Amino acid sequence: MPEGHTIHRLARDCAERFAGRDLAVSSPQGKFADGAALLDGSVLTGTDAHGKHLFLGFGPLGWVHIHLGLYGTFRFGASPRETGTGAGHPRGAGSQDASPEDALSDGEPARVPPPPVGQVRLRLATRPGKTPGAPPETLYWADLRGPTRCELLTEPEKEAVSERLGPDPLRVASDPDAAWARISRSRTSVAALLMDQKVVAGVGNVYRAEVLFRHGIDPYRAGRDLDRSEWEALWADLVALMHEGVRNNRIDTVRDEHTPEAMGRPPRVDDHGGEVYVYRRAQQPCHLCGSEVRTAELAGRNLFWCPSCQQS
DNA sequence: GGCGGATGACCAG
DNA sequence: TGGTCCTCCGCCC
Secondary structure (H helix, E strand, O other), rough: OOHHHHHOOOHHHHHHEEEEEEEEEOOOOOOHHHHHHHOOEEOOOEEEEOOOOEEEEEEEHHHEEEEEOOOOEEEEEEEEEOOOOOOOOOOOOOOOOOOOOOOOOOOOOOOOOOOOOOOEEEEEEEEEOOOOOOOOEEEEEEEEEOOOOEEEEHHHHHHHHHHHHHHHOOOOOOHHHHHHHHHHOOOOEEHHHHHOOOOOOOHHHHHHHHHHHHHOOOOOOOOHOHHHHHHHHHHHHHHHHHHHHHHHOOOOOHHHHOHHHOOEEEEEEEOOOOOOOOOOOOOOOOOOOOOOOEEEEEOOOOEEOOOOOOOO
């Protein structure tokens, strides 16, 4: 899934396309039909993201609270098709451009989004402007599929969701000391703590594995055995890595000196796109020391680490 | 055509 | 800790 960087990127992408505009809101699949009916025709007033939670604001009507879970996705489309900004919307989990038939056979841009494919929980689409004689506007739409949550919340309910979350490396006002207060008292492993959204919000299995590798930290070390300076370095790294994740819409964690080009090794060829050190590289050689990357289940999730580089 | 896995989180016990 | 839910896709038969 979608870790925090995907969600913040979606908040931005939705705002760019939809904020300030009347929207057609629907739930082709039907599971959000009541909410969609209430919102249909209203204006998106803003977007917000906290950890892996996405919020779409509709003024006094409240906020749509979306959580993508393991495999939820948002797909964007436009008519005429968006062009020239290929780097702006690369493929990435949770956020992909659609590739629908978005033009009519006579070459005229479609005036309505294509029929939904599969289980579309929520569809947002811009509505054509009403100015007579104005040139046709670009039509934008977005389809949400497979979220673990898609519900309409009041402002206080939205705040309550946020209050349950730890500091988010991607939010300006986040205070890493709040996380340190939990970590430094905990006998739980740092690997488990990093995945606990009440401790740190937005870190998922990929960033967890990678940031611990980058700092040479044994994932099984207890939180309370971490030094404050180690935590501060981990936090600063998460801030940098996750911001880059938002920018590129994918997770890259390999330092410049360790890239395939720099080291003369073949690039990664799986479906995740980004270059990583250990995530899903079990039994392959560590890029730095050649040891076999290990994997183990921890709290129901797959953990990956290099037993030789991560001993401290 | 069926099975299992996936960047997540909730719940009961 | 185990079961469950959300949906899609690759793999195996």
